[in-house]
Amino acid sequence: MTGSRSLTFSTARRPQRRRWVRVVVGLLIVALLAVVLLALSGGLLWAYAWARLGGTELPSLAAEGDEALGAGGATSPEGTTTVLIALTPPRDATDPAGVPLAGPVALVQVGGPRGDDAAVLVLPSQLPVSVEGEAPMTLAQVHAAGGPDVLLRTVVDYTEIDVDHVVIASETTLPQLVEALGPIEVCTTGCTTVDHAQATTTLAGLLTDDAAPADVARALDEVAALLRGLGAATDPVGAITSPLASKRVIDIIAADVTTDANLRGGALLPLAEQLSTTGAVAIVQLPGVVNPDTGRLLVLPEQAATRFAVLREGGVPEASADDDEAAFLAAATVSVQNGTGTAGYAADLEAQLSALGVRVVGTENAPTFDVERTQVIYGPDDPAVEAAAILIARELGDVDLVADERQPTFEGEPVSIRVIGGADLDTGGGS
Missing domain, CATH: 3.40.630.190 (LCP protein)
Incomplete structure:
Protein backbone atom coordinates (compact mmCIF):
# COMPACT_ATOMS: atom_id res chain seq x y z
CA MET A 1 0.00 0.00 0.00
CA THR A 2 2.83 2.34 0.84
CA GLY A 3 4.60 1.62 -2.44
CA SER A 4 1.37 2.33 -4.29
CA ARG A 5 1.08 5.78 -2.69
CA SER A 6 4.69 6.56 -3.52
CA LEU A 7 4.15 5.61 -7.16
CA THR A 8 0.99 7.70 -7.37
CA PHE A 9 2.73 10.75 -5.83
CA SER A 10 5.67 10.57 -8.26
CA THR A 11 3.41 10.31 -11.30
CA ALA A 12 1.38 13.37 -10.21
CA ARG A 13 4.40 15.75 -9.83
CA ARG A 14 6.45 15.04 -12.97
CA PRO A 15 4.15 16.85 -15.46
CA GLN A 16 4.30 20.01 -13.27
CA ARG A 17 8.09 19.92 -13.27
CA ARG A 18 8.17 19.49 -17.04
CA ARG A 19 5.84 22.43 -17.53
CA TRP A 20 8.01 24.59 -15.26
CA VAL A 21 11.13 23.59 -17.19
CA ARG A 22 9.42 24.37 -20.49
CA VAL A 23 8.41 27.82 -19.22
CA VAL A 24 11.97 28.60 -18.07
CA VAL A 25 13.47 27.35 -21.32
CA GLY A 26 10.92 29.36 -23.30
CA LEU A 27 11.76 32.51 -21.36
CA LEU A 28 15.46 31.94 -21.90
CA ILE A 29 14.90 31.49 -25.62
CA VAL A 30 12.81 34.68 -25.79
CA ALA A 31 15.48 36.59 -23.86
CA LEU A 32 18.20 35.19 -26.07
CA LEU A 33 16.26 36.16 -29.20
CA ALA A 34 15.72 39.65 -27.78
CA VAL A 35 19.45 40.00 -27.11
CA VAL A 36 20.25 38.73 -30.61
CA LEU A 37 17.74 41.14 -32.17
CA LEU A 38 19.05 44.05 -30.12
CA ALA A 39 22.61 43.19 -31.04
CA LEU A 40 21.65 42.82 -34.68
CA SER A 41 19.78 46.14 -34.57
CA GLY A 42 22.75 47.83 -32.90
CA GLY A 43 25.17 46.31 -35.37
CA LEU A 44 23.08 47.37 -38.33
CA LEU A 45 22.74 50.91 -36.95
CA TRP A 46 26.49 51.08 -36.34
CA ALA A 47 27.20 49.87 -39.86
CA TYR A 48 24.65 52.32 -41.28
CA ALA A 49 26.19 55.19 -39.29
CA TRP A 50 29.65 54.17 -40.45
CA ALA A 51 28.53 54.19 -44.08
CA ARG A 52 26.52 57.43 -43.89
CA LEU A 53 28.67 59.47 -41.52
CA GLY A 54 31.88 59.23 -43.46
CA GLY A 55 33.42 62.55 -42.54
CA THR A 56 35.50 64.74 -44.82
CA GLU A 57 39.23 64.53 -45.38
CA LEU A 58 40.67 67.82 -44.15
CA SER A 320 36.33 92.48 -21.05
CA ALA A 321 34.85 94.48 -23.89
CA ASP A 322 34.76 97.52 -21.58
CA ASP A 323 38.47 97.08 -20.83
CA ASP A 324 39.23 96.92 -24.56
CA GLU A 325 37.27 100.08 -25.29
CA ALA A 326 38.98 101.90 -22.44
CA ALA A 327 42.35 100.86 -23.85
CA PHE A 328 41.41 102.11 -27.33
CA LEU A 329 40.31 105.48 -25.97
CA ALA A 330 43.30 105.92 -23.65
CA ALA A 331 45.78 105.28 -26.47
CA ALA A 332 44.42 108.07 -28.68
CA THR A 333 45.40 111.76 -28.56
CA VAL A 334 42.54 114.15 -29.31
CA SER A 335 42.19 117.85 -30.01
CA VAL A 336 38.85 119.68 -29.72
CA GLN A 337 37.72 122.64 -31.81
CA ASN A 338 34.80 124.99 -31.17
CA GLY A 339 32.83 125.18 -34.40
CA THR A 340 29.99 127.43 -33.19
CA GLY A 341 31.66 130.29 -31.32
CA THR A 342 29.71 129.61 -28.13
CA ALA A 343 31.92 130.54 -25.19
CA GLY A 344 33.22 127.51 -23.31
CA TYR A 345 31.82 124.99 -25.84
CA ALA A 346 35.19 123.36 -26.56
CA ALA A 347 35.94 123.12 -22.84
CA ASP A 348 32.61 121.37 -22.26
CA LEU A 349 33.43 118.83 -24.98
CA GLU A 350 36.88 118.34 -23.48
CA ALA A 351 35.36 117.57 -20.09
CA GLN A 352 32.90 115.13 -21.64
CA LEU A 353 35.66 113.28 -23.50
CA SER A 354 38.04 113.28 -20.53
CA ALA A 355 35.33 111.60 -18.45
CA LEU A 356 35.42 108.75 -20.99
CA GLY A 357 39.15 108.30 -20.49
CA VAL A 358 40.14 110.17 -23.66
CA ARG A 359 43.42 112.10 -23.57
CA VAL A 360 42.59 115.60 -24.85
CA VAL A 361 45.79 117.49 -25.68
CA GLY A 362 44.12 120.88 -26.10
CA THR A 363 41.24 123.01 -27.40
CA GLU A 364 40.98 125.79 -29.96
CA ASN A 365 38.54 127.56 -32.24
CA ALA A 366 37.65 126.03 -35.60
CA PRO A 367 38.40 128.09 -38.74
CA THR A 368 34.68 128.94 -38.95
CA PHE A 369 31.79 129.10 -36.49
CA ASP A 370 29.10 127.78 -38.84
CA VAL A 371 29.63 124.04 -38.25
CA GLU A 372 26.19 122.40 -38.11
CA ARG A 373 27.10 118.81 -37.26
CA THR A 374 29.85 117.66 -34.94
CA GLN A 375 32.67 115.82 -36.73
CA VAL A 376 35.07 113.19 -35.41
CA ILE A 377 38.00 113.16 -37.83
CA TYR A 378 40.68 110.46 -37.81
CA GLY A 379 43.81 109.87 -39.86
CA PRO A 380 44.67 107.03 -42.23
CA ASP A 381 46.03 103.49 -41.86
CA ASP A 382 45.69 102.93 -38.11
CA PRO A 383 42.93 100.53 -36.98
CA ALA A 384 43.47 101.50 -33.33
CA VAL A 385 42.86 105.18 -34.08
CA GLU A 386 39.85 104.36 -36.25
CA ALA A 387 38.42 102.23 -33.43
CA ALA A 388 38.92 105.07 -30.94
CA ALA A 389 37.22 107.53 -33.31
CA ILE A 390 34.26 105.18 -33.69
CA LEU A 391 33.91 104.88 -29.91
CA ILE A 392 34.13 108.65 -29.44
CA ALA A 393 31.48 109.23 -32.13
CA ARG A 394 29.28 106.59 -30.48
CA GLU A 395 29.56 108.29 -27.08
CA LEU A 396 28.87 111.77 -28.44
CA GLY A 397 25.74 110.58 -30.24
CA ASP A 398 24.52 111.16 -33.78
CA VAL A 399 27.66 112.85 -35.14
CA ASP A 400 29.68 112.53 -38.34
CA LEU A 401 32.60 110.10 -38.49
CA VAL A 402 35.13 111.34 -41.04
CA ALA A 403 38.16 109.50 -42.44
CA ASP A 404 40.85 111.93 -43.61
CA GLU A 405 43.84 111.09 -45.78
CA ARG A 406 45.84 113.73 -43.87
CA GLN A 407 47.09 113.34 -40.33
CA PRO A 408 45.19 115.63 -37.91
CA THR A 409 47.38 118.13 -36.05
CA PHE A 410 47.16 120.45 -33.07
CA GLU A 411 49.52 123.44 -32.87
CA GLY A 412 51.69 121.83 -35.52
CA GLU A 413 51.96 118.46 -33.75
CA PRO A 414 50.21 115.28 -34.97
CA VAL A 415 47.26 113.97 -33.00
CA SER A 416 45.16 110.85 -33.49
CA ILE A 417 41.74 112.48 -33.74
CA ARG A 418 40.27 115.95 -34.15
CA VAL A 419 36.77 116.68 -32.83
CA ILE A 420 35.01 119.74 -34.27
CA GLY A 421 31.99 120.63 -32.13
CA GLY A 422 28.95 121.63 -34.15
CA ALA A 423 25.58 123.20 -33.44
CA ASP A 424 23.98 119.77 -32.98
CA LEU A 425 25.66 119.30 -29.59
CA ASP A 426 25.85 122.96 -28.57
CA THR A 427 23.40 123.57 -25.75
CA GLY A 428 24.55 127.20 -25.43
CA GLY A 429 25.39 126.67 -21.79
CA GLY A 430 29.12 127.13 -22.00
CA SER A 431 31.04 129.00 -19.37
Whole structure:
Protein backbone atom coordinates (compact mmCIF):
# COMPACT_ATOMS: atom_id res chain seq x y z
CA MET A 1 0.00 0.00 0.00
CA THR A 2 2.83 2.34 0.84
CA GLY A 3 4.60 1.62 -2.44
CA SER A 4 1.37 2.33 -4.29
CA ARG A 5 1.08 5.78 -2.69
CA SER A 6 4.69 6.56 -3.52
CA LEU A 7 4.15 5.61 -7.16
CA THR A 8 0.99 7.70 -7.37
CA PHE A 9 2.73 10.75 -5.83
CA SER A 10 5.67 10.57 -8.26
CA THR A 11 3.41 10.31 -11.30
CA ALA A 12 1.38 13.37 -10.21
CA ARG A 13 4.40 15.75 -9.83
CA ARG A 14 6.45 15.04 -12.97
CA PRO A 15 4.15 16.85 -15.46
CA GLN A 16 4.30 20.01 -13.27
CA ARG A 17 8.09 19.92 -13.27
CA ARG A 18 8.17 19.49 -17.04
CA ARG A 19 5.84 22.43 -17.53
CA TRP A 20 8.01 24.59 -15.26
CA VAL A 21 11.13 23.59 -17.19
CA ARG A 22 9.42 24.37 -20.49
CA VAL A 23 8.41 27.82 -19.22
CA VAL A 24 11.97 28.60 -18.07
CA VAL A 25 13.47 27.35 -21.32
CA GLY A 26 10.92 29.36 -23.30
CA LEU A 27 11.76 32.51 -21.36
CA LEU A 28 15.46 31.94 -21.90
CA ILE A 29 14.90 31.49 -25.62
CA VAL A 30 12.81 34.68 -25.79
CA ALA A 31 15.48 36.59 -23.86
CA LEU A 32 18.20 35.19 -26.07
CA LEU A 33 16.26 36.16 -29.20
CA ALA A 34 15.72 39.65 -27.78
CA VAL A 35 19.45 40.00 -27.11
CA VAL A 36 20.25 38.73 -30.61
CA LEU A 37 17.74 41.14 -32.17
CA LEU A 38 19.05 44.05 -30.12
CA ALA A 39 22.61 43.19 -31.04
CA LEU A 40 21.65 42.82 -34.68
CA SER A 41 19.78 46.14 -34.57
CA GLY A 42 22.75 47.83 -32.90
CA GLY A 43 25.17 46.31 -35.37
CA LEU A 44 23.08 47.37 -38.33
CA LEU A 45 22.74 50.91 -36.95
CA TRP A 46 26.49 51.08 -36.34
CA ALA A 47 27.20 49.87 -39.86
CA TYR A 48 24.65 52.32 -41.28
CA ALA A 49 26.19 55.19 -39.29
CA TRP A 50 29.65 54.17 -40.45
CA ALA A 51 28.53 54.19 -44.08
CA ARG A 52 26.52 57.43 -43.89
CA LEU A 53 28.67 59.47 -41.52
CA GLY A 54 31.88 59.23 -43.46
CA GLY A 55 33.42 62.55 -42.54
CA THR A 56 35.50 64.74 -44.82
CA GLU A 57 39.23 64.53 -45.38
CA LEU A 58 40.67 67.82 -44.15
CA PRO A 59 44.38 68.02 -44.99
CA SER A 60 44.85 70.99 -42.67
CA LEU A 61 44.17 68.75 -39.65
CA ALA A 62 47.06 66.51 -40.57
CA ALA A 63 49.53 69.30 -41.39
CA GLU A 64 52.43 69.83 -39.00
CA GLY A 65 55.13 72.43 -38.44
CA ASP A 66 55.87 74.78 -41.32
CA GLU A 67 53.20 73.13 -43.44
CA ALA A 68 50.56 73.96 -40.85
CA LEU A 69 51.50 77.46 -39.80
CA GLY A 70 54.86 78.89 -40.70
CA ALA A 71 57.80 78.32 -38.40
CA GLY A 72 55.88 78.56 -35.13
CA GLY A 73 53.20 75.96 -35.64
CA ALA A 74 49.86 75.80 -33.83
CA THR A 75 49.57 74.54 -30.25
CA SER A 76 46.97 73.75 -27.59
CA PRO A 77 47.24 72.54 -23.98
CA GLU A 78 47.88 68.87 -23.29
CA GLY A 79 44.71 66.92 -22.58
CA THR A 80 42.38 69.36 -24.32
CA THR A 81 40.08 68.81 -27.27
CA THR A 82 39.53 71.84 -29.50
CA VAL A 83 36.66 71.80 -31.97
CA LEU A 84 35.93 74.33 -34.69
CA ILE A 85 32.14 74.72 -34.88
CA ALA A 86 30.30 76.82 -37.45
CA LEU A 87 26.77 77.11 -38.80
CA THR A 88 25.69 77.69 -42.37
CA PRO A 89 22.36 78.40 -44.04
CA PRO A 90 20.57 75.30 -45.37
CA ARG A 91 22.79 73.82 -48.07
CA ASP A 92 23.47 70.96 -50.41
CA ALA A 93 25.47 68.46 -48.37
CA THR A 94 27.27 67.27 -51.50
CA ASP A 95 28.78 70.76 -51.91
CA PRO A 96 30.10 72.01 -48.54
CA ALA A 97 31.71 74.97 -50.29
CA GLY A 98 29.70 77.64 -52.04
CA VAL A 99 27.81 78.90 -49.00
CA PRO A 100 28.77 81.58 -46.49
CA LEU A 101 28.43 81.25 -42.73
CA ALA A 102 25.21 81.93 -40.85
CA GLY A 103 26.98 83.27 -37.77
CA PRO A 104 30.32 83.43 -36.00
CA VAL A 105 32.89 80.64 -35.93
CA ALA A 106 33.51 79.15 -32.49
CA LEU A 107 36.61 77.39 -31.23
CA VAL A 108 35.35 75.24 -28.32
CA GLN A 109 38.11 73.97 -26.04
CA VAL A 110 37.33 71.37 -23.35
CA GLY A 111 39.48 69.33 -20.97
CA GLY A 112 43.03 70.00 -19.91
CA PRO A 113 43.83 72.55 -17.18
CA ARG A 114 40.22 73.75 -16.97
CA GLY A 115 38.86 70.34 -15.94
CA ASP A 116 35.14 70.11 -16.74
CA ASP A 117 34.90 73.75 -17.77
CA ALA A 118 35.22 75.00 -21.32
CA ALA A 119 36.36 78.09 -23.18
CA VAL A 120 34.69 79.30 -26.36
CA LEU A 121 36.54 81.70 -28.64
CA VAL A 122 34.05 83.55 -30.85
CA LEU A 123 35.33 84.72 -34.24
CA PRO A 124 32.83 86.91 -36.14
CA SER A 125 31.95 85.74 -39.63
CA GLN A 126 32.85 89.24 -40.87
CA LEU A 127 36.35 89.04 -39.41
CA PRO A 128 38.82 90.18 -42.11
CA VAL A 129 41.65 87.68 -42.62
CA SER A 130 44.41 87.07 -45.14
CA VAL A 131 44.36 83.80 -47.05
CA GLU A 132 47.64 82.64 -48.59
CA GLY A 133 48.71 86.08 -49.71
CA GLU A 134 45.37 87.03 -51.27
CA ALA A 135 43.49 90.23 -50.54
CA PRO A 136 41.73 90.25 -47.14
CA MET A 137 38.50 88.25 -47.02
CA THR A 138 35.94 87.69 -44.29
CA LEU A 139 35.61 84.27 -42.69
CA ALA A 140 32.20 83.95 -44.36
CA GLN A 141 33.78 84.56 -47.75
CA VAL A 142 36.59 82.10 -46.96
CA HIS A 143 34.12 79.31 -46.30
CA ALA A 144 32.03 80.18 -49.34
CA ALA A 145 35.11 80.10 -51.56
CA GLY A 146 37.08 77.19 -50.12
CA GLY A 147 34.87 75.14 -47.82
CA PRO A 148 35.75 73.65 -44.41
CA ASP A 149 39.42 72.88 -45.08
CA VAL A 150 40.35 76.41 -46.13
CA LEU A 151 38.26 77.83 -43.28
CA LEU A 152 40.08 75.57 -40.82
CA ARG A 153 43.50 76.48 -42.18
CA THR A 154 42.65 80.18 -42.04
CA VAL A 155 41.41 80.03 -38.44
CA VAL A 156 44.45 78.03 -37.31
CA ASP A 157 46.75 80.44 -39.10
CA TYR A 158 45.00 83.44 -37.53
CA THR A 159 44.83 82.14 -33.94
CA GLU A 160 47.79 79.71 -33.85
CA ILE A 161 45.51 77.41 -31.81
CA ASP A 162 45.68 73.72 -32.71
CA VAL A 163 42.31 72.27 -33.73
CA ASP A 164 41.38 68.59 -33.31
CA HIS A 165 37.98 68.36 -34.99
CA VAL A 166 35.67 70.31 -37.27
CA VAL A 167 31.88 70.32 -37.11
CA ILE A 168 30.00 72.53 -39.57
CA ALA A 169 26.23 72.18 -39.44
CA SER A 170 23.24 73.73 -41.09
CA GLU A 171 21.30 76.08 -38.85
CA THR A 172 18.29 73.75 -39.32
CA THR A 173 20.09 70.65 -37.97
CA LEU A 174 19.30 71.09 -34.28
CA PRO A 175 15.59 71.82 -34.81
CA GLN A 176 15.34 68.82 -37.14
CA LEU A 177 16.88 66.54 -34.51
CA VAL A 178 14.40 67.83 -31.95
CA GLU A 179 11.55 67.18 -34.39
CA ALA A 180 12.80 63.63 -35.01
CA LEU A 181 13.21 62.74 -31.33
CA GLY A 182 11.10 65.29 -29.51
CA PRO A 183 9.70 66.96 -27.79
CA ILE A 184 12.96 67.03 -25.80
CA GLU A 185 13.13 67.57 -22.07
CA VAL A 186 15.53 70.42 -21.27
CA CYS A 187 16.62 71.22 -17.73
CA THR A 188 18.42 74.39 -16.64
CA THR A 189 16.99 76.10 -13.54
CA GLY A 190 13.90 73.97 -14.11
CA CYS A 191 12.78 71.38 -16.62
CA THR A 192 10.56 71.90 -19.64
CA THR A 193 9.99 70.35 -23.05
CA VAL A 194 11.25 71.91 -26.27
CA ASP A 195 9.78 71.39 -29.73
CA HIS A 196 11.02 72.26 -33.23
CA ALA A 197 9.94 75.91 -33.11
CA GLN A 198 11.43 76.50 -29.66
CA ALA A 199 14.71 74.88 -30.73
CA THR A 200 14.86 77.28 -33.69
CA THR A 201 14.41 80.24 -31.33
CA THR A 202 17.08 78.92 -28.98
CA LEU A 203 19.58 78.54 -31.78
CA ALA A 204 18.90 82.05 -33.10
CA GLY A 205 20.83 83.46 -30.16
CA LEU A 206 24.06 82.15 -31.69
CA LEU A 207 23.41 83.35 -35.23
CA THR A 208 24.59 86.92 -34.75
CA ASP A 209 28.08 88.37 -34.85
CA ASP A 210 27.53 91.39 -32.64
CA ALA A 211 25.86 89.81 -29.60
CA ALA A 212 27.16 90.89 -26.21
CA PRO A 213 29.25 88.32 -24.28
CA ALA A 214 26.46 87.85 -21.74
CA ASP A 215 23.95 87.13 -24.52
CA VAL A 216 26.34 84.67 -26.17
CA ALA A 217 26.90 82.91 -22.83
CA ARG A 218 23.16 82.63 -22.24
CA ALA A 219 22.58 81.27 -25.74
CA LEU A 220 25.38 78.73 -25.30
CA ASP A 221 23.92 77.55 -22.00
CA GLU A 222 20.52 77.08 -23.63
CA VAL A 223 21.98 75.19 -26.58
CA ALA A 224 24.12 73.04 -24.26
CA ALA A 225 21.03 72.15 -22.22
CA LEU A 226 19.22 71.23 -25.42
CA LEU A 227 22.16 69.05 -26.48
CA ARG A 228 22.04 67.27 -23.12
CA GLY A 229 18.36 66.59 -23.67
CA LEU A 230 19.08 65.23 -27.12
CA GLY A 231 21.86 63.09 -25.68
CA ALA A 232 19.46 61.59 -23.16
CA ALA A 233 17.01 60.84 -25.97
CA THR A 234 19.67 59.10 -28.05
CA ASP A 235 21.40 56.95 -25.44
CA PRO A 236 22.56 53.50 -26.68
CA VAL A 237 19.53 51.61 -25.31
CA GLY A 238 17.13 54.13 -26.80
CA ALA A 239 18.97 54.07 -30.11
CA ILE A 240 18.72 50.28 -30.35
CA THR A 241 15.12 50.02 -29.19
CA SER A 242 14.01 52.81 -31.56
CA PRO A 243 15.93 51.98 -34.72
CA LEU A 244 13.72 54.01 -37.06
CA ALA A 245 14.20 57.18 -35.00
CA SER A 246 17.93 56.44 -34.82
CA LYS A 247 18.08 56.04 -38.58
CA ARG A 248 16.31 59.37 -38.97
CA VAL A 249 18.91 61.03 -36.72
CA ILE A 250 21.75 59.51 -38.74
CA ASP A 251 20.16 60.71 -41.98
CA ILE A 252 19.76 64.27 -40.64
CA ILE A 253 23.39 64.42 -39.50
CA ALA A 254 24.62 62.92 -42.77
CA ALA A 255 22.67 65.49 -44.81
CA ASP A 256 23.28 68.61 -42.74
CA VAL A 257 26.58 68.20 -40.89
CA THR A 258 30.14 68.22 -42.21
CA THR A 259 32.75 66.66 -39.93
CA ASP A 260 36.36 65.64 -40.31
CA ALA A 261 37.16 62.03 -41.19
CA ASN A 262 38.34 61.31 -37.62
CA LEU A 263 34.72 61.58 -36.51
CA ARG A 264 33.54 58.88 -38.88
CA GLY A 265 30.52 56.87 -37.83
CA GLY A 266 29.90 56.51 -34.11
CA ALA A 267 33.05 58.46 -33.19
CA LEU A 268 30.92 61.60 -33.32
CA LEU A 269 28.89 60.49 -30.29
CA PRO A 270 31.67 60.66 -27.63
CA LEU A 271 32.54 64.16 -28.83
CA ALA A 272 28.90 65.23 -28.63
CA GLU A 273 28.72 63.83 -25.09
CA GLN A 274 31.94 65.61 -24.10
CA LEU A 275 30.68 68.93 -25.41
CA SER A 276 27.21 68.58 -23.89
CA THR A 277 28.41 67.70 -20.37
CA THR A 278 30.80 70.61 -19.83
CA GLY A 279 30.64 72.77 -16.72
CA ALA A 280 31.07 76.54 -16.76
CA VAL A 281 31.64 78.11 -20.18
CA ALA A 282 33.96 81.11 -20.54
CA ILE A 283 33.16 83.24 -23.59
CA VAL A 284 36.17 84.83 -25.27
CA GLN A 285 35.35 87.52 -27.82
CA LEU A 286 37.76 89.48 -29.96
CA PRO A 287 38.52 93.12 -29.11
CA GLY A 288 36.83 94.67 -32.10
CA VAL A 289 34.73 97.61 -33.24
CA VAL A 290 32.55 97.88 -36.34
CA ASN A 291 32.78 101.06 -38.40
CA PRO A 292 29.11 102.10 -38.86
CA ASP A 293 29.87 103.85 -42.15
CA THR A 294 31.80 101.06 -43.88
CA GLY A 295 30.63 97.98 -41.96
CA ARG A 296 34.29 97.00 -41.56
CA LEU A 297 35.23 95.09 -38.42
CA LEU A 298 38.38 96.42 -36.74
CA VAL A 299 40.29 93.96 -34.59
CA LEU A 300 43.48 95.05 -32.86
CA PRO A 301 46.16 92.39 -33.39
CA GLU A 302 47.96 92.82 -30.05
CA GLN A 303 44.85 92.39 -27.88
CA ALA A 304 43.67 89.48 -30.02
CA ALA A 305 47.06 87.78 -29.80
CA THR A 306 46.94 88.03 -26.00
CA ARG A 307 43.64 86.16 -25.92
CA PHE A 308 44.92 83.48 -28.29
CA ALA A 309 48.06 82.97 -26.19
CA VAL A 310 46.04 82.40 -23.01
CA LEU A 311 43.85 79.85 -24.79
CA ARG A 312 46.93 78.03 -26.04
CA GLU A 313 47.92 77.63 -22.39
CA GLY A 314 44.51 76.45 -21.19
CA GLY A 315 43.52 79.64 -19.38
CA VAL A 316 40.75 82.16 -19.79
CA PRO A 317 41.46 85.77 -20.87
CA GLU A 318 40.14 88.19 -18.27
CA ALA A 319 39.89 91.32 -20.43
CA SER A 320 36.33 92.48 -21.05
CA ALA A 321 34.85 94.48 -23.89
CA ASP A 322 34.76 97.52 -21.58
CA ASP A 323 38.47 97.08 -20.83
CA ASP A 324 39.23 96.92 -24.56
CA GLU A 325 37.27 100.08 -25.29
CA ALA A 326 38.98 101.90 -22.44
CA ALA A 327 42.35 100.86 -23.85
CA PHE A 328 41.41 102.11 -27.33
CA LEU A 329 40.31 105.48 -25.97
CA ALA A 330 43.30 105.92 -23.65
CA ALA A 331 45.78 105.28 -26.47
CA ALA A 332 44.42 108.07 -28.68
CA THR A 333 45.40 111.76 -28.56
CA VAL A 334 42.54 114.15 -29.31
CA SER A 335 42.19 117.85 -30.01
CA VAL A 336 38.85 119.68 -29.72
CA GLN A 337 37.72 122.64 -31.81
CA ASN A 338 34.80 124.99 -31.17
CA GLY A 339 32.83 125.18 -34.40
CA THR A 340 29.99 127.43 -33.19
CA GLY A 341 31.66 130.29 -31.32
CA THR A 342 29.71 129.61 -28.13
CA ALA A 343 31.92 130.54 -25.19
CA GLY A 344 33.22 127.51 -23.31
CA TYR A 345 31.82 124.99 -25.84
CA ALA A 346 35.19 123.36 -26.56
CA ALA A 347 35.94 123.12 -22.84
CA ASP A 348 32.61 121.37 -22.26
CA LEU A 349 33.43 118.83 -24.98
CA GLU A 350 36.88 118.34 -23.48
CA ALA A 351 35.36 117.57 -20.09
CA GLN A 352 32.90 115.13 -21.64
CA LEU A 353 35.66 113.28 -23.50
CA SER A 354 38.04 113.28 -20.53
CA ALA A 355 35.33 111.60 -18.45
CA LEU A 356 35.42 108.75 -20.99
CA GLY A 357 39.15 108.30 -20.49
CA VAL A 358 40.14 110.17 -23.66
CA ARG A 359 43.42 112.10 -23.57
CA VAL A 360 42.59 115.60 -24.85
CA VAL A 361 45.79 117.49 -25.68
CA GLY A 362 44.12 120.88 -26.10
CA THR A 363 41.24 123.01 -27.40
CA GLU A 364 40.98 125.79 -29.96
CA ASN A 365 38.54 127.56 -32.24
CA ALA A 366 37.65 126.03 -35.60
CA PRO A 367 38.40 128.09 -38.74
CA THR A 368 34.68 128.94 -38.95
CA PHE A 369 31.79 129.10 -36.49
CA ASP A 370 29.10 127.78 -38.84
CA VAL A 371 29.63 124.04 -38.25
CA GLU A 372 26.19 122.40 -38.11
CA ARG A 373 27.10 118.81 -37.26
CA THR A 374 29.85 117.66 -34.94
CA GLN A 375 32.67 115.82 -36.73
CA VAL A 376 35.07 113.19 -35.41
CA ILE A 377 38.00 113.16 -37.83
CA TYR A 378 40.68 110.46 -37.81
CA GLY A 379 43.81 109.87 -39.86
CA PRO A 380 44.67 107.03 -42.23
CA ASP A 381 46.03 103.49 -41.86
CA ASP A 382 45.69 102.93 -38.11
CA PRO A 383 42.93 100.53 -36.98
CA ALA A 384 43.47 101.50 -33.33
CA VAL A 385 42.86 105.18 -34.08
CA GLU A 386 39.85 104.36 -36.25
CA ALA A 387 38.42 102.23 -33.43
CA ALA A 388 38.92 105.07 -30.94
CA ALA A 389 37.22 107.53 -33.31
CA ILE A 390 34.26 105.18 -33.69
CA LEU A 391 33.91 104.88 -29.91
CA ILE A 392 34.13 108.65 -29.44
CA ALA A 393 31.48 109.23 -32.13
CA ARG A 394 29.28 106.59 -30.48
CA GLU A 395 29.56 108.29 -27.08
CA LEU A 396 28.87 111.77 -28.44
CA GLY A 397 25.74 110.58 -30.24
CA ASP A 398 24.52 111.16 -33.78
CA VAL A 399 27.66 112.85 -35.14
CA ASP A 400 29.68 112.53 -38.34
CA LEU A 401 32.60 110.10 -38.49
CA VAL A 402 35.13 111.34 -41.04
CA ALA A 403 38.16 109.50 -42.44
CA ASP A 404 40.85 111.93 -43.61
CA GLU A 405 43.84 111.09 -45.78
CA ARG A 406 45.84 113.73 -43.87
CA GLN A 407 47.09 113.34 -40.33
CA PRO A 408 45.19 115.63 -37.91
CA THR A 409 47.38 118.13 -36.05
CA PHE A 410 47.16 120.45 -33.07
CA GLU A 411 49.52 123.44 -32.87
CA GLY A 412 51.69 121.83 -35.52
CA GLU A 413 51.96 118.46 -33.75
CA PRO A 414 50.21 115.28 -34.97
CA VAL A 415 47.26 113.97 -33.00
CA SER A 416 45.16 110.85 -33.49
CA ILE A 417 41.74 112.48 -33.74
CA ARG A 418 40.27 115.95 -34.15
CA VAL A 419 36.77 116.68 -32.83
CA ILE A 420 35.01 119.74 -34.27
CA GLY A 421 31.99 120.63 -32.13
CA GLY A 422 28.95 121.63 -34.15
CA ALA A 423 25.58 123.20 -33.44
CA ASP A 424 23.98 119.77 -32.98
CA LEU A 425 25.66 119.30 -29.59
CA ASP A 426 25.85 122.96 -28.57
CA THR A 427 23.40 123.57 -25.75
CA GLY A 428 24.55 127.20 -25.43
CA GLY A 429 25.39 126.67 -21.79
CA GLY A 430 29.12 127.13 -22.00
CA SER A 431 31.04 129.00 -19.37
